[in-house]
Amino acid sequence: MKKIFLYTVIWAVLLPCMLWAQITPEQIIKKAEYNQVHDTMKSTGKMIITSQFGTQEKTFEAVAEGEDNMLLTFTNIEERGQKILRLKDEIYLYFPDAEGLLRLQGGALKESVMGSSFSYEDLTGEKGLLDLYTVSFIETAPVQIEISGTSYSCYHVKLKGKRSVAYPEQELWIDSNLFVIRKAVYKSLSGRVLKELVVERIQTIGGKYIPVQFNMIDKLKKNSQTRFIIENLRINVALRPDEFSLERLSF
Amino acid sequence: MKLPVIALRNIWRNKRRTILTMSAITLATLIIVFMFSLIEGMKYDMKNTVVKFTTGHIRIRNIEYDRKELLNPLQYNINDYEKVIEVLDGIEDVDMFSPRIQFGGRFGMLIGENRVYEKELDARGVGVDFKTEDQFQDLEKYLKTGGRLPQEGKNEIIVTIGLAHDLKVKDKDGEERPAKVGDPFDLFIAQTMAGAGFNNRSVRIAGIVEFPIATVNRNLFLMPIKDAGSLLRMNMAESKQAIEILIILKDPDDIAAPAALITKALNDADITSVLYNPDNLPEKDYQGLVVASWHDASAWYAWLQMAEITYNFIGLFFIILGTTVIMNTTMMTVYERMKEIGTIAAMGMTGKQIVLLFFLEAFFMSFIAALLGVGIGSGLVTAIGQLDMSQFWENLDMDITSIITFRLNIRSVLFTFLYSIGVASAVTFIPSRKAAKIEPVEALRSV
Amino acid sequence: MKFLISLAWKNLSRYRRRTIITAVAIAVGIALFIWMDAWLLGAEMETVRNLLQFETGPARVMDKKYWAEKDYKIIKYHLDNPADIQAALSEAGYESTQRISFLGEISKLVESEGSFTIDVAAIDVQTDGKVFKLQDGIVEENGRFIEQGTPEIIIGKDLAEDLGVELGEEVIVLTKTAAGSYEDLELTVVGLLETPNPLINKGSGFISLEYAKLRLQIGEGATDVVIQFAETADSAAELKKIRGALKSLPGYENWEVLDYKALASEFIMLAQAKSGGSQIIIFLIIIIAVIGISNTMLMAVFERVKEIGMMRALGMKDRSIVLTFIFEAVGVGLIGSLIGLAIGFFLTWWMVDVGIDISAMIENMGNIGYRSAGIFKAAWNWGTMVNAFIMGIIIAGSVAYFPAKRATRMQITDCLRDK
Numbered sequence A: 001m002k003k004i005f006l007y008t009v010i011w012a013v014l015l016p017c018m019l020w021a022q023i024t025p026e027q028i029i030k031k032a033e034y035n036q037v038h039d040t041m042k043s044t045g046k047m048i049i050t051s052q053f054g055t056q057e058k059t060f061e062a063v064a065e066g067e068d069n070m071l072l073t074f075t076n077i078e079e080r081g082q083k084i085l086r087l088k089d090e091i092y093l094y095f096p097d098a099e100g101l102l103r104l105q106g107g108a109l110k111e112s113v114m115g116s117s118f119s120y121e122d123l124t125g126e127k128g129l130l131d132l133y134t135v136s137f138i139e140t141a142p143v144q145i146e147i148s149g150t151s152y153s154c155y156h157v158k159l160k161g162k163r164s165v166a167y168p169e170q171e172l173w174i175d176s177n178l179f180v181i182r183k184a185v186y187k188s189l190s191g192r193v194l195k196e197l198v199v200e201r202i203q204t205i206g207g208k209y210i211p212v213q214f215n216m217i218d219k220l221k222k223n224s225q226t227r228f229i230i231e232n233l234r235i236n237v238a239l240r241p242d243e244f245s246l247e248r249l250s251f
Numbered sequence B: 001m002k003l004p005v006i007a008l009r010n011i012w013r014n015k016r017r018t019i020l021t022m023s024a025i026t027l028a029t030l031i032i033v034f035m036f037s038l039i040e041g042m043k044y045d046m047k048n049t050v051v052k053f054t055t056g057h058i059r060i061r062n063i064e065y066d067r068k069e070l071l072n073p074l075q076y077n078i079n080d081y082e083k084v085i086e087v088l089d090g091i092e093d094v095d096m097f098s099p100r101i102q103f104g105g106r107f108g109m110l111i112g113e114n115r116v117y118e119k120e121l122d123a124r125g126v127g128v129d130f131k132t133e134d135q136f137q138d139l140e141k142y143l144k145t146g147g148r149l150p151q152e153g154k155n156e157i158i159v160t161i162g163l164a165h166d167l168k169v170k171d172k173d174g175e176e177r178p179a180k181v182g183d184p185f186d187l188f189i190a191q192t193m194a195g196a197g198f199n200n201r202s203v204r205i206a207g208i209v210e211f212p213i214a215t216v217n218r219n220l221f222l223m224p225i226k227d228a229g230s231l232l233r234m235n236m237a238e239s240k241q242a243i244e245i246l247i248i249l250k251d252p253d254d255i256a257a258p259a260a261l262i263t264k265a266l267n268d269a270d271i272t273s274v275l276y277n278p279d280n281l282p283e284k285d286y287q288g289l290v291v292a293s294w295h296d297a298s299a300w301y302a303w304l305q306m307a308e309i310t311y312n313f314i315g316l317f318f319i320i321l322g323t324t325v326i327m328n329t330t331m332m333t334v335y336e337r338m339k340e341i342g343t344i345a346a347m348g349m350t351g352k353q354i355v356l357l358f359f360l361e362a363f364f365m366s367f368i369a370a371l372l373g374v375g376i377g378s379g380l381v382t383a384i385g386q387l388d389m390s391q392f393w394e395n396l397d398m399d400i401t402s403i404i405t406f407r408l409n410i411r412s413v414l415f416t417f418l419y420s421i422g423v424a425s426a427v428t429f430i431p432s433r434k435a436a437k438i439e440p441v442e443a444l445r446s447v
Numbered sequence C: 001m002k003f004l005i006s007l008a009w010k011n012l013s014r015y016r017r018r019t020i021i022t023a024v025a026i027a028v029g030i031a032l033f034i035w036m037d038a039w040l041l042g043a044e045m046e047t048v049r050n051l052l053q054f055e056t057g058p059a060r061v062m063d064k065k066y067w068a069e070k071d072y073k074i075i076k077y078h079l080d081n082p083a084d085i086q087a088a089l090s091e092a093g094y095e096s097t098q099r100i101s102f103l104g105e106i107s108k109l110v111e112s113e114g115s116f117t118i119d120v121a122a123i124d125v126q127t128d129g130k131v132f133k134l135q136d137g138i139v140e141e142n143g144r145f146i147e148q149g150t151p152e153i154i155i156g157k158d159l160a161e162d163l164g165v166e167l168g169e170e171v172i173v174l175t176k177t178a179a180g181s182y183e184d185l186e187l188t189v190v191g192l193l194e195t196p197n198p199l200i201n202k203g204s205g206f207i208s209l210e211y212a213k214l215r216l217q218i219g220e221g222a223t224d225v226v227i228q229f230a231e232t233a234d235s236a237a238e239l240k241k242i243r244g245a246l247k248s249l250p251g252y253e254n255w256e257v258l259d260y261k262a263l264a265s266e267f268i269m270l271a272q273a274k275s276g277g278s279q280i281i282i283f284l285i286i287i288i289a290v291i292g293i294s295n296t297m298l299m300a301v302f303e304r305v306k307e308i309g310m311m312r313a314l315g316m317k318d319r320s321i322v323l324t325f326i327f328e329a330v331g332v333g334l335i336g337s338l339i340g341l342a343i344g345f346f347l348t349w350w351m352v353d354v355g356i357d358i359s360a361m362i363e364n365m366g367n368i369g370y371r372s373a374g375i376f377k378a379a380w381n382w383g384t385m386v387n388a389f390i391m392g393i394i395i396a397g398s399v400a401y402f403p404a405k406r407a408t409r410m411q412i413t414d415c416l417r418d419k
Helices: A002-006 A025-036 A106-110 B003-013 B015-055 B063-067 B081-089 B130-137 B161-166 B214-219 B225-231 B256-268 B300-336 B338-346 B351-384 B389-393 B410-427 B429-437 B440-445 C002-014 C016-055 C064-068 C082-091 C157-163 C198-203 C209-215 C235-246 C265-271 C276-303 C305-313 C318-353 C359-365 C382-409 C412-417
Strands: A040-051 A054-065 A069-074 A083-087 A090-094 A102-104 A133-147 A150-161 A169-175 A181-187 A193-205 A208-218 A225-235 B058-062 B094-111 B117-128 B156-160 B168-170 B176-178 B184-189 B199-209 B220-224 B244-249 B273-275 B289-293 B386-388 B403-405 C059-063 C096-108 C116-123 C152-156 C170-176 C182-193 C204-208 C224-227 C255-259
Touching (some): A025 A150, A025 A208, A133 A169, A150 A181, A193 A225, B003 B015, B003 B351, B015 B244, B015 B300, B015 B351, B015 B410, B058 B256, B081 B256, B094 B225, B117 B130, B117 B184, B117 B214, B117 B225, B130 B220, B156 B161, B156 B214, B161 B176, B161 B199, B161 B214, B161 B220, B214 B220, B220 B225, B256 B273, B256 B289, B300 B351, B300 B410, B300 B429, B300 C016, B300 C276, B338 B351, B351 B429, C002 C016, C016 C198, C016 C318, C059 C235, C082 C096, C096 C157, C096 C209, C116 C157, C152 C170, C152 C198, C157 C182, C157 C198, C182 C204, C198 C204, C235 C255, C276 C305, C276 C382, C305 C382, C318 C382
Parallel strands (some): B117 B220, C152 C182
Antiparallel strands (some): A069 A083, A083 A090, A090 A102, A150 A169, A181 A193, A193 A208, B094 B244, B156 B220, B168 B176, B184 B199, B386 B403, C059 C224, C096 C116, C096 C224, C170 C182
16 A cells, blocks of 8 residues: 555544444545544654665654655665655655755656665655555455564455556555554556565554555566665654745745 | 970960869859868867767767766766866866756746746756856857856856747837846746656856857757756755766877876775776676766767768769869860961971970960969958848847857868879860870861 | 750751760760759768668557657656557558557576666557568568567667577566556567667667557557658648548547657657768769860850851841850750760669679678668659759859850951861
8 A cells, every 4th residue: 555655644423433343445445544634743764775776764754744745755875865855746855956846746756765675656646545445355254364473364355456556456465463564566457466465563652653664666677675664753743834845945 | 496385385374274173263263162161060060069979089078977877867967077087187188177967947938817828838958067167168159248157055046048039028119029138037947856756946147159050059058057957956055966977188189198197086085986888888787977978979970970081072072063164164175276286396396395385385384374273262252251141041040059169271272282283284185195296287277 | 046046956967976975975964963862862861761661660640649758768658549540541542550669577487697788569460561671671581570479579680789689588578467456478489680770779679550459558549640641742731631531530539659760769860960071072072064065065066156156247146146056065965964864864773773782892891780771772863863854054154155156256357268
């Protein structure tokens, strides 16, 4: 799921369906989505990109507001001062050495972010999963999956795209107790696995569960994965009113 | 009576005819000399372009880059070009060298609302070492007044006039104008080394340069190689990387020997290199540098040879044309003097002498005429030197500046000279022999 | 007037040798001029031809949004009713073919070493040949062309080498469907392309249109309708006609209709940057021809000064004399031009139909990357032929004017005395 890596989804209502005996796939999804979103979030983090060219580590500071706005500021040496600003469907790139801003839209969003396994498109996204996909159980009872030596009980659900979505088919393993996504597999229309996301660590904060370490593997390229590690996570922080404005990008 | 004297007197006698004939020969010769110089100039220009801007006489690259050229894989570079240059410096045959990184970039202009670019322009960039490049490309000569070469580390570039024309800046009145020295633009790189993502940096035009080749002037810019390397995220801090090194030799005709020498010298200095041999390609798993003569390195040489053949054909055309003119003129002079032939035949001159007489006349006339033609032609060519055709295309875009060089080739001048004389003189045989055989009475009667 | 003309004509037959020699001079000049021009035109067209036959085609209809982001070839923006467009074009007399052009990441299916981004075009196997010459790019030992509706692909030979793929092996092409979803296509390489166009050889693949429509969620749509017209046609005029034919179709305002000049603007500008050299060459040819003609004309007039004197003494008006000479000159010009035209015609015809085979030369020169660029052909240029013909006559005529005029100004007695 797109939201998971950059915690940018707002959720309004949590259906009181926990009382029901048989939980539906839709309810599972809703709970999982609710889990990830806060009004405002701040954190620092690392992005470790492994590819055929070796490993690169990038550090950043992140600010997010609701579902739509997110600002990443890079702090490692090579990219220091570079920023990625997401406003709903648009991405703006700020480079400290340049005068102007780069606006990415349309086809440019397919490009990968700094050579990682995430594309700019993966950073954007407008609607909730239930709007875009029909959900169904692959197994009605939770299954056990193993991640980094630990076994977790997860609901295994399948998502089929209702309309134009980048990944027309997905498989999710959602923790049956915490309702957090543990693993996701993204497929093409014909069912070939394109990417795989594995959540390696989860943090409890504000009564919710946020994945703070996850790895995205590009299944089509040799040796290609990107690991996100989020540190210093704070929620419900006060933000400046112009936090996500274009003018502020140069600061 | 000596025939030569008669011949000279005949020439002198009918001035109008002589002048007419001689001027035709002069003009024909002149044009042929002109044409050949033009052809030489065009051949030279093309060769120059390819050698200076694309392949050099010899080109050194990382073999993996060559193998995967499609992707412009910057990571397969020459790791320490300064070390390679050190080796090259010690080789006699090497005249000049140019380490380079070529890449594609996009200029963002006219920063408007929201600080986003209103216009963008794709361009080709070359990172060069300006210390050596100045000499390599004669940069100072082509640099326009008011500009200078960029300094390293200051994010300065020089652009060609075509590019300067297409880069737009808004002036105080809000009108768009072409770029000038001092204007800043953002340079965006989509493909940096090893998929490291985008990069964007503000650069300033330090100078504008006009090369004598139209295609180069369209959208090329140059920047210091280390600045290019850092823009392309090539870890320039650690080592001195270049994609290729072009070498110009002192003797452009002997390439094989120096190439072998260079390869050996590099290997001796612990830089793994192999000499490119199209009949015996390096092993699939060979890693290291490849030293290639421009004959083999790319399709350019073969293409140039084709062009050369075309030009030689054109030269041939002109010779045919010129020959026709000379023949025409000279033959006419004989035919017109049928009556005269009859008279002198009647007076006792033998057929052989008559033929010889006309031959000598043609010879003397053409000698002077061809000399004049060749002289004026050479003089014109030397004086013109280079013709700037741009004024012929005032209304068209600046893109199409073509400067045509003329080069005098002594061999072809000599050839043209002798050829004209030869044709003019030899051609008299045809009519004069026929004329000499006719009975004097017949000749006298023909008017 | 009639008298003068017949007089001129008689004079021509009188000085038959001179007439022939002069006519030959004119003929050679004109023939070479025509041939040279055809050749230069052929060279110019060669580059354009390459573009037309393998890359852009003469003209295309595309969705406006598709064209706006042409670097990304987003098939989400496509023509919904390409068949209707084709029908309208056919009524207006144009052949056309549909294509879906998109970007794909191609890699070997098994043991992939890496992937390349290439241009993929889904082509209508039956009609593609009406516009493009792709079929010529497959030679026997390099496999065969794709078949309609099958998961097959043909790729450039160079690309295959770079991928490490051989005939019969499979590749994956990853792309986005018209709905924006990622899709991968498993395709068998059935043919390797070798064309005169290096871009095609190094970075393109072609699949079946029917198959693409099945897999890419595009319904019956297509991204391009490529329209055929002759390479010598005036593309601006053709565009106008095409737009007129399509104007009434629904959705027209969302379409771009562009010719090859706009489709490949950068490349065209390079190819057509007329080198001043060729202009000079033509100019010089003209000069030499003029010299040849005028020289003989001049001599002809001057040699007949006595004759002129006699005619004037007999009462012929000066004007008539000048006219006679002009007619003579025109007559010679006519003969010469006709012969020159005929020779030029045959030379050009030989060049256009047969061309000069320089492939043998190329082979000796080593790697040039092309194959069929070995035959160099010229192009017909009727305009030039007509111009040359007319010019020959005019020049011949005008050149006779001045000396004839001069001669008529002399004293009659001086004329008669002239030797």
